[in-house]
Each structure stands twice: as structure tokens, then as C-alpha cells.
Amino acid sequence: MADALVASGNAEMDGDTIVINAGQIGIDKILGGGQVTKKMNISAVSFTDRARQKIEENGGQALDA
DSSP states (O other), X not given: XXXXXXXXXXXXXXTTEEEEEGGGGTOOEEOSSSOOOSOEEEEESEEOHHHHHHHHHTTOEEEEX
């Protein structure tokens, strides 16, 4: 999904990191049910604990918007 967001212009690459502003694509809360396989910096209104853990385990950041 992250690659598709970059391809559609809804996310950006910053070096090897995918940067996503969830609010810009209509998402308020990031849930932890999926897999995180790439380094991502995601800004959102809220994150579940599991989502935050998965993002940070891959070297990314969960940023409160």
C-alpha cells in the first residue's frame, strides 16, 4: 500500500523513508493489523500501540499530528 501511495503522489520518498501524512488521505487513526516492511514516517491524529511499535521497529517514526 505504501508504494501505491508514493506512486499516486499521496506520499513522498525522503531517501529510503516513505513519508505519509495520513490526514491528507482521510485517515485519522493508524491501526496495527497489517505488516510494516519499509521504513516509514507517518503523521496521524492517533495510533494504536501495536501500529506505533511496528513502525518504530522498522526504523520509522509515528508522529502525532
